[in-house]
Amino acid sequence: MIIYTGVPAIMRIQRIVAVSTAALLCLTALTACGSDEGKDSLNDYLDNQAPAKNGGTDGPGGSDGNGKARLPKAGSMAKAAQIVNGYGDCSDISTDPHDDDFFPGDETYDSKWAVSERGACGKGTRIFMIKDLKTFQATYKAELDADRKESPNKGHRGKFLLGQDFAVLPDQKPVIRNAIKPGGLLILNCHPDFNPPSGYRKDPALVKGCVLTDYFED
Structure with a gap:
Protein backbone atom coordinates (compact mmCIF):
# COMPACT_ATOMS: atom_id res chain seq x y z
CA MET A 1 0.00 0.00 0.00
CA ILE A 2 1.32 3.48 -0.95
CA ILE A 3 0.37 6.40 1.33
CA TYR A 4 0.80 9.82 -0.43
CA THR A 5 1.58 12.63 2.02
CA GLY A 6 2.51 15.44 -0.41
CA VAL A 7 0.41 18.51 -1.28
CA PRO A 8 -1.90 17.84 -4.20
CA ALA A 9 -0.74 19.43 -7.44
CA ILE A 10 -3.90 21.55 -7.78
CA MET A 11 -3.30 23.15 -4.37
CA ARG A 12 0.33 23.95 -5.27
CA ILE A 13 -0.86 25.66 -8.48
CA GLN A 14 -3.42 27.74 -6.55
CA ARG A 15 -0.74 28.92 -4.12
CA ILE A 16 1.60 29.88 -6.95
CA VAL A 17 -1.16 31.90 -8.66
CA ALA A 18 -2.03 33.71 -5.39
CA VAL A 19 1.61 34.64 -4.74
CA SER A 20 2.08 35.83 -8.32
CA THR A 21 -1.06 37.94 -8.16
CA ALA A 22 0.04 39.59 -4.90
CA ALA A 23 3.44 40.38 -6.39
CA LEU A 24 1.83 41.93 -9.46
CA LEU A 25 -0.43 44.12 -7.33
CA CYS A 26 2.56 45.18 -5.29
CA LEU A 27 4.40 46.31 -8.39
CA THR A 28 1.47 48.22 -9.94
CA ALA A 29 0.13 49.81 -6.74
CA LEU A 30 3.12 51.11 -4.84
CA THR A 31 0.99 52.36 -1.99
CA ALA A 32 0.15 48.74 -1.11
CA CYS A 33 3.86 48.05 -0.58
CA GLY A 34 4.47 51.04 1.69
CA SER A 35 5.83 53.44 -0.94
CA ASP A 36 5.01 57.16 -0.60
CA GLU A 37 5.48 57.69 -4.33
CA GLY A 38 2.07 56.16 -5.06
CA LYS A 39 0.44 58.43 -2.51
CA ASP A 40 1.95 61.50 -4.14
CA SER A 41 0.71 60.40 -7.56
CA LEU A 42 -2.82 59.87 -6.23
CA ASN A 43 -2.86 63.26 -4.50
CA ASP A 44 -1.67 64.96 -7.68
CA TYR A 45 -4.47 63.29 -9.62
CA LEU A 46 -7.14 64.33 -7.11
CA ASP A 47 -5.85 67.90 -7.08
CA ASN A 48 -6.14 68.04 -10.85
CA GLN A 49 -9.77 66.90 -10.64
CA ALA A 50 -10.80 69.68 -8.25
CA PRO A 51 -13.44 72.09 -9.61
CA ALA A 52 -12.54 75.62 -10.63
CA LYS A 53 -12.25 78.07 -7.77
CA ASN A 54 -13.45 81.66 -7.24
CA GLY A 55 -16.80 81.05 -8.88
CA GLY A 56 -15.37 80.15 -12.28
CA THR A 57 -17.83 78.79 -14.82
CA ASP A 58 -16.31 75.31 -14.49
CA GLY A 59 -16.94 75.24 -10.76
CA PRO A 60 -20.05 74.42 -8.71
CA GLY A 61 -23.04 76.41 -9.89
CA GLY A 62 -21.50 76.90 -13.34
CA SER A 63 -23.39 77.49 -16.54
CA ASP A 64 -25.92 74.82 -17.49
CA GLY A 65 -26.00 75.95 -21.12
CA ASN A 66 -29.51 77.37 -21.09
CA GLY A 67 -28.74 80.94 -20.12
CA LYS A 68 -29.97 80.47 -16.54
CA ALA A 69 -26.69 79.34 -14.99
CA ARG A 70 -28.39 77.08 -12.43
CA LEU A 71 -30.08 80.03 -10.78
CA PRO A 72 -32.59 79.44 -7.97
CA LYS A 73 -36.24 79.25 -8.98
CA ALA A 74 -38.98 80.70 -6.76
CA GLY A 75 -42.38 79.96 -8.30
CA SER A 76 -44.10 82.58 -6.14
Missing part, protein backbone atom coordinates in the same frame (compact mmCIF):
# COMPACT_ATOMS: atom_id res chain seq x y z
CA MET A 77 -43.51 85.98 -4.56
CA ALA A 78 -43.51 84.40 -1.10
CA LYS A 79 -40.76 81.95 -2.08
CA ALA A 80 -38.75 84.69 -3.81
CA ALA A 81 -38.93 86.80 -0.65
CA GLN A 82 -37.77 83.79 1.37
CA ILE A 83 -34.76 83.38 -0.94
CA VAL A 84 -33.91 87.08 -0.78
CA ASN A 85 -34.29 87.06 3.01
CA GLY A 86 -31.21 84.83 3.10
CA TYR A 87 -29.16 87.73 1.71
CA GLY A 88 -30.79 90.69 3.46
CA ASP A 89 -33.91 91.65 5.38
CA CYS A 90 -36.95 90.60 3.34
CA SER A 91 -39.19 89.09 6.00
CA ASP A 92 -42.10 91.49 5.39
CA ILE A 93 -43.03 91.41 1.70
CA SER A 94 -45.68 93.78 0.34
CA THR A 95 -47.28 93.88 -3.11
CA ASP A 96 -49.24 97.09 -2.45
CA PRO A 97 -47.93 99.70 -4.93
CA HIS A 98 -48.88 102.43 -2.45
CA ASP A 99 -46.53 101.00 0.16
CA ASP A 100 -43.71 103.34 1.20
CA ASP A 101 -41.16 100.68 0.26
CA PHE A 102 -42.06 100.89 -3.43
CA PHE A 103 -39.84 103.14 -5.53
CA PRO A 104 -41.31 105.75 -7.89
CA GLY A 105 -40.87 104.49 -11.43
CA ASP A 106 -41.01 100.78 -10.60
CA GLU A 107 -44.40 100.66 -12.30
CA THR A 108 -42.55 100.81 -15.63
CA TYR A 109 -41.47 97.21 -15.03
CA ASP A 110 -44.73 95.83 -16.37
CA SER A 111 -46.00 93.32 -18.91
CA LYS A 112 -43.60 94.69 -21.54
CA TRP A 113 -40.84 93.38 -19.31
CA ALA A 114 -42.76 90.11 -18.75
CA VAL A 115 -43.18 91.12 -15.10
CA SER A 116 -46.27 89.54 -13.55
CA GLU A 117 -45.98 90.78 -9.96
CA ARG A 118 -44.02 93.39 -8.02
CA GLY A 119 -43.10 93.34 -4.35
CA ALA A 120 -41.08 95.35 -1.85
CA CYS A 121 -39.63 94.17 1.44
CA GLY A 122 -38.11 97.15 3.20
CA LYS A 123 -34.77 98.94 3.06
CA GLY A 124 -35.11 99.46 -0.66
CA THR A 125 -35.21 95.84 -1.82
CA ARG A 126 -37.73 95.13 -4.59
CA ILE A 127 -38.67 91.84 -6.23
CA PHE A 128 -40.15 91.31 -9.70
CA MET A 129 -41.72 88.00 -10.66
CA ILE A 130 -40.95 87.18 -14.32
CA LYS A 131 -43.02 85.12 -16.77
CA ASP A 132 -40.39 85.07 -19.52
CA LEU A 133 -36.75 85.59 -18.56
CA LYS A 134 -35.60 86.12 -22.14
CA THR A 135 -38.15 88.91 -22.70
CA PHE A 136 -37.04 90.54 -19.46
CA GLN A 137 -33.36 90.46 -20.46
CA ALA A 138 -34.08 91.69 -24.00
CA THR A 139 -36.14 94.63 -22.71
CA TYR A 140 -33.41 95.63 -20.29
CA LYS A 141 -30.74 95.46 -23.00
CA ALA A 142 -32.84 97.54 -25.44
CA GLU A 143 -33.43 100.19 -22.77
CA LEU A 144 -29.77 100.21 -21.79
CA ASP A 145 -28.61 100.52 -25.42
CA ALA A 146 -30.88 103.58 -25.84
CA ASP A 147 -29.64 105.18 -22.61
CA ARG A 148 -25.99 104.57 -23.48
CA LYS A 149 -26.27 106.94 -26.43
CA GLU A 150 -26.22 109.78 -23.89
CA SER A 151 -24.46 108.01 -21.01
CA PRO A 152 -21.94 105.51 -22.49
CA ASN A 153 -20.90 104.13 -19.09
CA LYS A 154 -24.44 103.45 -17.85
CA GLY A 155 -25.00 99.83 -16.83
CA HIS A 156 -21.30 98.99 -16.66
CA ARG A 157 -21.79 97.43 -13.21
CA GLY A 158 -25.01 95.68 -14.23
CA LYS A 159 -28.35 96.26 -12.58
CA PHE A 160 -30.62 93.34 -11.68
CA LEU A 161 -29.91 90.30 -9.54
CA LEU A 162 -31.53 87.35 -11.31
CA GLY A 163 -33.09 84.05 -10.39
CA GLN A 164 -34.75 81.82 -12.99
CA ASP A 165 -38.15 83.47 -12.60
CA PHE A 166 -37.57 86.61 -10.55
CA ALA A 167 -35.37 89.70 -10.46
CA VAL A 168 -34.21 91.71 -7.47
CA LEU A 169 -33.27 95.38 -7.18
CA PRO A 170 -31.57 95.92 -3.81
CA ASP A 171 -30.66 99.38 -2.56
CA GLN A 172 -27.84 98.18 -0.31
CA LYS A 173 -24.45 96.91 -1.42
CA PRO A 174 -24.15 94.26 1.35
CA VAL A 175 -27.31 92.59 0.01
CA ILE A 176 -25.76 92.41 -3.45
CA ARG A 177 -22.51 90.97 -2.14
CA ASN A 178 -24.32 88.34 -0.09
CA ALA A 179 -26.61 87.39 -2.99
CA ILE A 180 -23.84 86.66 -5.50
CA LYS A 181 -22.02 84.14 -3.33
CA PRO A 182 -21.90 80.54 -4.71
CA GLY A 183 -25.36 79.06 -5.08
CA GLY A 184 -27.05 82.47 -5.03
CA LEU A 185 -28.20 84.97 -7.62
CA LEU A 186 -26.19 86.49 -10.46
CA ILE A 187 -25.98 90.02 -11.82
CA LEU A 188 -27.36 90.69 -15.30
CA ASN A 189 -24.81 92.77 -17.21
CA CYS A 190 -25.41 93.89 -20.81
CA HIS A 191 -22.68 96.51 -21.17
CA PRO A 192 -20.45 95.77 -24.20
CA ASP A 193 -17.27 96.75 -22.35
CA PHE A 194 -17.90 94.61 -19.28
CA ASN A 195 -14.94 92.31 -18.63
CA PRO A 196 -14.55 90.99 -15.08
CA PRO A 197 -11.18 89.89 -13.65
CA SER A 198 -10.21 86.29 -14.22
CA GLY A 199 -11.84 83.79 -11.90
CA TYR A 200 -15.24 85.49 -11.88
CA ARG A 201 -18.24 84.14 -13.73
CA LYS A 202 -19.30 85.52 -17.08
CA ASP A 203 -21.96 83.06 -18.21
CA PRO A 204 -23.95 83.74 -21.40
CA ALA A 205 -27.44 85.04 -20.68
CA LEU A 206 -30.51 84.30 -22.83
CA VAL A 207 -29.94 87.43 -24.90
CA LYS A 208 -26.87 88.02 -27.04
CA GLY A 209 -24.67 90.72 -25.58
CA CYS A 210 -25.72 90.00 -21.99
CA VAL A 211 -23.99 87.88 -19.37
CA LEU A 212 -24.64 86.62 -15.85
CA THR A 213 -21.83 87.36 -13.42
CA ASP A 214 -20.83 87.18 -9.76
CA TYR A 215 -18.53 90.20 -10.11
CA PHE A 216 -19.69 93.39 -8.41
CA GLU A 217 -17.64 96.58 -8.48
CA ASP A 218 -18.48 99.44 -6.10
Whole structure:
Protein backbone atom coordinates (compact mmCIF):
# COMPACT_ATOMS: atom_id res chain seq x y z
CA MET A 1 0.00 0.00 0.00
CA ILE A 2 1.32 3.48 -0.95
CA ILE A 3 0.37 6.40 1.33
CA TYR A 4 0.80 9.82 -0.43
CA THR A 5 1.58 12.63 2.02
CA GLY A 6 2.51 15.44 -0.41
CA VAL A 7 0.41 18.51 -1.28
CA PRO A 8 -1.90 17.84 -4.20
CA ALA A 9 -0.74 19.43 -7.44
CA ILE A 10 -3.90 21.55 -7.78
CA MET A 11 -3.30 23.15 -4.37
CA ARG A 12 0.33 23.95 -5.27
CA ILE A 13 -0.86 25.66 -8.48
CA GLN A 14 -3.42 27.74 -6.55
CA ARG A 15 -0.74 28.92 -4.12
CA ILE A 16 1.60 29.88 -6.95
CA VAL A 17 -1.16 31.90 -8.66
CA ALA A 18 -2.03 33.71 -5.39
CA VAL A 19 1.61 34.64 -4.74
CA SER A 20 2.08 35.83 -8.32
CA THR A 21 -1.06 37.94 -8.16
CA ALA A 22 0.04 39.59 -4.90
CA ALA A 23 3.44 40.38 -6.39
CA LEU A 24 1.83 41.93 -9.46
CA LEU A 25 -0.43 44.12 -7.33
CA CYS A 26 2.56 45.18 -5.29
CA LEU A 27 4.40 46.31 -8.39
CA THR A 28 1.47 48.22 -9.94
CA ALA A 29 0.13 49.81 -6.74
CA LEU A 30 3.12 51.11 -4.84
CA THR A 31 0.99 52.36 -1.99
CA ALA A 32 0.15 48.74 -1.11
CA CYS A 33 3.86 48.05 -0.58
CA GLY A 34 4.47 51.04 1.69
CA SER A 35 5.83 53.44 -0.94
CA ASP A 36 5.01 57.16 -0.60
CA GLU A 37 5.48 57.69 -4.33
CA GLY A 38 2.07 56.16 -5.06
CA LYS A 39 0.44 58.43 -2.51
CA ASP A 40 1.95 61.50 -4.14
CA SER A 41 0.71 60.40 -7.56
CA LEU A 42 -2.82 59.87 -6.23
CA ASN A 43 -2.86 63.26 -4.50
CA ASP A 44 -1.67 64.96 -7.68
CA TYR A 45 -4.47 63.29 -9.62
CA LEU A 46 -7.14 64.33 -7.11
CA ASP A 47 -5.85 67.90 -7.08
CA ASN A 48 -6.14 68.04 -10.85
CA GLN A 49 -9.77 66.90 -10.64
CA ALA A 50 -10.80 69.68 -8.25
CA PRO A 51 -13.44 72.09 -9.61
CA ALA A 52 -12.54 75.62 -10.63
CA LYS A 53 -12.25 78.07 -7.77
CA ASN A 54 -13.45 81.66 -7.24
CA GLY A 55 -16.80 81.05 -8.88
CA GLY A 56 -15.37 80.15 -12.28
CA THR A 57 -17.83 78.79 -14.82
CA ASP A 58 -16.31 75.31 -14.49
CA GLY A 59 -16.94 75.24 -10.76
CA PRO A 60 -20.05 74.42 -8.71
CA GLY A 61 -23.04 76.41 -9.89
CA GLY A 62 -21.50 76.90 -13.34
CA SER A 63 -23.39 77.49 -16.54
CA ASP A 64 -25.92 74.82 -17.49
CA GLY A 65 -26.00 75.95 -21.12
CA ASN A 66 -29.51 77.37 -21.09
CA GLY A 67 -28.74 80.94 -20.12
CA LYS A 68 -29.97 80.47 -16.54
CA ALA A 69 -26.69 79.34 -14.99
CA ARG A 70 -28.39 77.08 -12.43
CA LEU A 71 -30.08 80.03 -10.78
CA PRO A 72 -32.59 79.44 -7.97
CA LYS A 73 -36.24 79.25 -8.98
CA ALA A 74 -38.98 80.70 -6.76
CA GLY A 75 -42.38 79.96 -8.30
CA SER A 76 -44.10 82.58 -6.14
CA MET A 77 -43.51 85.98 -4.56
CA ALA A 78 -43.51 84.40 -1.10
CA LYS A 79 -40.76 81.95 -2.08
CA ALA A 80 -38.75 84.69 -3.81
CA ALA A 81 -38.93 86.80 -0.65
CA GLN A 82 -37.77 83.79 1.37
CA ILE A 83 -34.76 83.38 -0.94
CA VAL A 84 -33.91 87.08 -0.78
CA ASN A 85 -34.29 87.06 3.01
CA GLY A 86 -31.21 84.83 3.10
CA TYR A 87 -29.16 87.73 1.71
CA GLY A 88 -30.79 90.69 3.46
CA ASP A 89 -33.91 91.65 5.38
CA CYS A 90 -36.95 90.60 3.34
CA SER A 91 -39.19 89.09 6.00
CA ASP A 92 -42.10 91.49 5.39
CA ILE A 93 -43.03 91.41 1.70
CA SER A 94 -45.68 93.78 0.34
CA THR A 95 -47.28 93.88 -3.11
CA ASP A 96 -49.24 97.09 -2.45
CA PRO A 97 -47.93 99.70 -4.93
CA HIS A 98 -48.88 102.43 -2.45
CA ASP A 99 -46.53 101.00 0.16
CA ASP A 100 -43.71 103.34 1.20
CA ASP A 101 -41.16 100.68 0.26
CA PHE A 102 -42.06 100.89 -3.43
CA PHE A 103 -39.84 103.14 -5.53
CA PRO A 104 -41.31 105.75 -7.89
CA GLY A 105 -40.87 104.49 -11.43
CA ASP A 106 -41.01 100.78 -10.60
CA GLU A 107 -44.40 100.66 -12.30
CA THR A 108 -42.55 100.81 -15.63
CA TYR A 109 -41.47 97.21 -15.03
CA ASP A 110 -44.73 95.83 -16.37
CA SER A 111 -46.00 93.32 -18.91
CA LYS A 112 -43.60 94.69 -21.54
CA TRP A 113 -40.84 93.38 -19.31
CA ALA A 114 -42.76 90.11 -18.75
CA VAL A 115 -43.18 91.12 -15.10
CA SER A 116 -46.27 89.54 -13.55
CA GLU A 117 -45.98 90.78 -9.96
CA ARG A 118 -44.02 93.39 -8.02
CA GLY A 119 -43.10 93.34 -4.35
CA ALA A 120 -41.08 95.35 -1.85
CA CYS A 121 -39.63 94.17 1.44
CA GLY A 122 -38.11 97.15 3.20
CA LYS A 123 -34.77 98.94 3.06
CA GLY A 124 -35.11 99.46 -0.66
CA THR A 125 -35.21 95.84 -1.82
CA ARG A 126 -37.73 95.13 -4.59
CA ILE A 127 -38.67 91.84 -6.23
CA PHE A 128 -40.15 91.31 -9.70
CA MET A 129 -41.72 88.00 -10.66
CA ILE A 130 -40.95 87.18 -14.32
CA LYS A 131 -43.02 85.12 -16.77
CA ASP A 132 -40.39 85.07 -19.52
CA LEU A 133 -36.75 85.59 -18.56
CA LYS A 134 -35.60 86.12 -22.14
CA THR A 135 -38.15 88.91 -22.70
CA PHE A 136 -37.04 90.54 -19.46
CA GLN A 137 -33.36 90.46 -20.46
CA ALA A 138 -34.08 91.69 -24.00
CA THR A 139 -36.14 94.63 -22.71
CA TYR A 140 -33.41 95.63 -20.29
CA LYS A 141 -30.74 95.46 -23.00
CA ALA A 142 -32.84 97.54 -25.44
CA GLU A 143 -33.43 100.19 -22.77
CA LEU A 144 -29.77 100.21 -21.79
CA ASP A 145 -28.61 100.52 -25.42
CA ALA A 146 -30.88 103.58 -25.84
CA ASP A 147 -29.64 105.18 -22.61
CA ARG A 148 -25.99 104.57 -23.48
CA LYS A 149 -26.27 106.94 -26.43
CA GLU A 150 -26.22 109.78 -23.89
CA SER A 151 -24.46 108.01 -21.01
CA PRO A 152 -21.94 105.51 -22.49
CA ASN A 153 -20.90 104.13 -19.09
CA LYS A 154 -24.44 103.45 -17.85
CA GLY A 155 -25.00 99.83 -16.83
CA HIS A 156 -21.30 98.99 -16.66
CA ARG A 157 -21.79 97.43 -13.21
CA GLY A 158 -25.01 95.68 -14.23
CA LYS A 159 -28.35 96.26 -12.58
CA PHE A 160 -30.62 93.34 -11.68
CA LEU A 161 -29.91 90.30 -9.54
CA LEU A 162 -31.53 87.35 -11.31
CA GLY A 163 -33.09 84.05 -10.39
CA GLN A 164 -34.75 81.82 -12.99
CA ASP A 165 -38.15 83.47 -12.60
CA PHE A 166 -37.57 86.61 -10.55
CA ALA A 167 -35.37 89.70 -10.46
CA VAL A 168 -34.21 91.71 -7.47
CA LEU A 169 -33.27 95.38 -7.18
CA PRO A 170 -31.57 95.92 -3.81
CA ASP A 171 -30.66 99.38 -2.56
CA GLN A 172 -27.84 98.18 -0.31
CA LYS A 173 -24.45 96.91 -1.42
CA PRO A 174 -24.15 94.26 1.35
CA VAL A 175 -27.31 92.59 0.01
CA ILE A 176 -25.76 92.41 -3.45
CA ARG A 177 -22.51 90.97 -2.14
CA ASN A 178 -24.32 88.34 -0.09
CA ALA A 179 -26.61 87.39 -2.99
CA ILE A 180 -23.84 86.66 -5.50
CA LYS A 181 -22.02 84.14 -3.33
CA PRO A 182 -21.90 80.54 -4.71
CA GLY A 183 -25.36 79.06 -5.08
CA GLY A 184 -27.05 82.47 -5.03
CA LEU A 185 -28.20 84.97 -7.62
CA LEU A 186 -26.19 86.49 -10.46
CA ILE A 187 -25.98 90.02 -11.82
CA LEU A 188 -27.36 90.69 -15.30
CA ASN A 189 -24.81 92.77 -17.21
CA CYS A 190 -25.41 93.89 -20.81
CA HIS A 191 -22.68 96.51 -21.17
CA PRO A 192 -20.45 95.77 -24.20
CA ASP A 193 -17.27 96.75 -22.35
CA PHE A 194 -17.90 94.61 -19.28
CA ASN A 195 -14.94 92.31 -18.63
CA PRO A 196 -14.55 90.99 -15.08
CA PRO A 197 -11.18 89.89 -13.65
CA SER A 198 -10.21 86.29 -14.22
CA GLY A 199 -11.84 83.79 -11.90
CA TYR A 200 -15.24 85.49 -11.88
CA ARG A 201 -18.24 84.14 -13.73
CA LYS A 202 -19.30 85.52 -17.08
CA ASP A 203 -21.96 83.06 -18.21
CA PRO A 204 -23.95 83.74 -21.40
CA ALA A 205 -27.44 85.04 -20.68
CA LEU A 206 -30.51 84.30 -22.83
CA VAL A 207 -29.94 87.43 -24.90
CA LYS A 208 -26.87 88.02 -27.04
CA GLY A 209 -24.67 90.72 -25.58
CA CYS A 210 -25.72 90.00 -21.99
CA VAL A 211 -23.99 87.88 -19.37
CA LEU A 212 -24.64 86.62 -15.85
CA THR A 213 -21.83 87.36 -13.42
CA ASP A 214 -20.83 87.18 -9.76
CA TYR A 215 -18.53 90.20 -10.11
CA PHE A 216 -19.69 93.39 -8.41
CA GLU A 217 -17.64 96.58 -8.48
CA ASP A 218 -18.48 99.44 -6.10
